[in-house]
Amino acid sequence: MAELKVPDLGDNVTSAVVVGVLIKEGDTVSEGQPVLELETDKAVMEAPALASGTVSKLLVKPGDEVKSGQVIAVLKEAQPSPGEAEPPAKASAPPPPAPPRPVGPPSPAPVPAGRRLIPAAPSVRRLAREMGVDLRAVVGSGPAYRISEGDVRRFAAQGQSPLPAPLVSKLPDFAQFGPVRREAMSGVRRATVRSMAQAWSLVPMVTHFDKADITQMEAWRKRLAPRAEQRGAKLTMTAILLKALAAALKAFPKFNASIDTERNEIIYKDYIHIGVAVDTPAGLLVPVIRDVDKKGIFTLAAELGSVAAKARERKLAPEEMQGASFTLSNLGGIGGTGFTPIVNWPEVAILGVSRSAIEPVWNPEKEAFEPRQIMPFSLSYDHRLIDGADAARFCRFVAELLEEPVLLGFEG
Structure with missing residues (x-):
């Protein structure tokens, strides 16, 4: 068995929303084949498969939020046909797959609410664990509130974030005044x-x-x-x-x-x-x-x-x-x-x-x-x-x- 994972989404991109699943259980996929359509903050991309095999279990659906390296499917590795010799083991690691490539806009998909992603690199998360800092309490000073190592160290030393947390006011129930419609925000919005x-609070x-x-x-x-x-x-x-x-x-x-x-x-x-x-x-x-x-x-x-x-x-x-x-x-x-x-x-x-x-x-x-x-x-x-x-x-x-x-x- 093998796992199919989300490829590296690029610098400063911590997550993406699944807007299209291009495979289904039972499909045979080959390395490099597009398997997902992902929407980041600024672009829609096709994510290629990082392994080959038959999809035995699909773990994501449109609207899910995923991160680099997250498992999206379980693969049953392809077996050689009768009489076919097993391929020799590779002496070195395969070359890295091509990065996700942009595609045109897909149909809008619903985005689940109520989840908060913590924008921080693995090195920052490791530092936070070592220093006993709960990243959920830290407001980052970087773009889109991305948390840096400096933010973690300041929080540990001072017990507070460098920036005030954004105020979120509870909205009234607008439905009591008449019909309403809800629409999920796109990644761009x-x-x-x-x-x-962030700009308004900083500048x-x-x-x-x-x-x-x-x-x-x-x-x-x-x-x-x-x-x-x-x-x-x-x-x-x-x-x-x-x-x-x-x-x-x-x-x-x-x-x-x-x-x-x-x-x-x-x-x-x-x-x-x-x-x-x-x-x-x-x-x-x-x-x-x-x-x-x-x-x-x-x-x-x-x-x-x-x-x-x-x-x-x-x-x-x-x-x-x-x-x-x-x-x-x-x-x-x-x-x-x-x-x-x-x-x-x-x-x-x-x-x-x-x-x-x-x-x-x-x-x-x-x-x-x-x-x-x-x-x-x-x-x-x-x-x-x-x-x-x-x-x-x-x-x-x-x-x-x-x-x-x-x-x-x-x-x-």
Whole structure:
């Protein structure tokens, strides 16, 4: 007999929800064959079999929450046919299986409630056992409240977690007022709930509002759009904003940093990876465009179109949504005159863009109003590191790049 286990789900992914079971009892499976569809916080993946044999007992069903290494089925190992020689023993361990690969969105499945997963690595769990710390009482300081060894040591020394536990208020019985429906949160929505609550509790945020006159830039964009299409790209304002932000982050490195409160240090990043918020049917996903400062606008436009399509199809790999040092959220295609985006901790700033509109602008030389295309945008920032004057200068720098397209060639 052998056991079929959940493969490694990747760094910083502690669990997944089973949204599809691709095998049944009695089936014969081979190593590498997809056996489960799993939904993590940010992606849906096919999990391959790590062993071969016949399924004698299936231990999971849609809606179950599983972890890396968890047994999902018991296998009866395949027997050789009559007259067939037993295969020789392998001299070395087989190569590791291919990692789970993304697939399109499956039908939604119910998720069991009332269970709390403890986000901690095996080494952290071992340390907690050695120190006699109950991890259920520890609130982690990492992303999605992930518990680190430092959190365990602080809890053991002080008897408390570094962060206050999130408040959970008991809801009234809404059914007494009329009919209600309940729907299980998707993995993406649950991740959003955790990350937004964490960011709100950790970061004292301020939002600075500004406008840019993009009349010339929009004319350039329309004129160069056919050339971009020849390269398989759609030239959007988002791609241009990425390049402008890369120049601004180089000029204002504080905005490309993170705060290490444990060591009382500021971590300046020498890379510029920008997360771009993408609206999808499953919720908000943020793929990361890497090394934005080293790429031309046409290249950025092509890459942006590719990752946005993958996000909407739920085909992004977990690593494609990690490592951002700044985030851009452009709602201009939907509408609105302004909003206050929430900083994606441990980043320290995020830029939000709203829909541009034609506005009358006074021209002192002509002593008359002229119609100009004005784009409103807002910068939310961590006030622990960034002062209001810094934010105003950063926004003016971005606006000037957008108002004078030729500057982008020099600064970018």
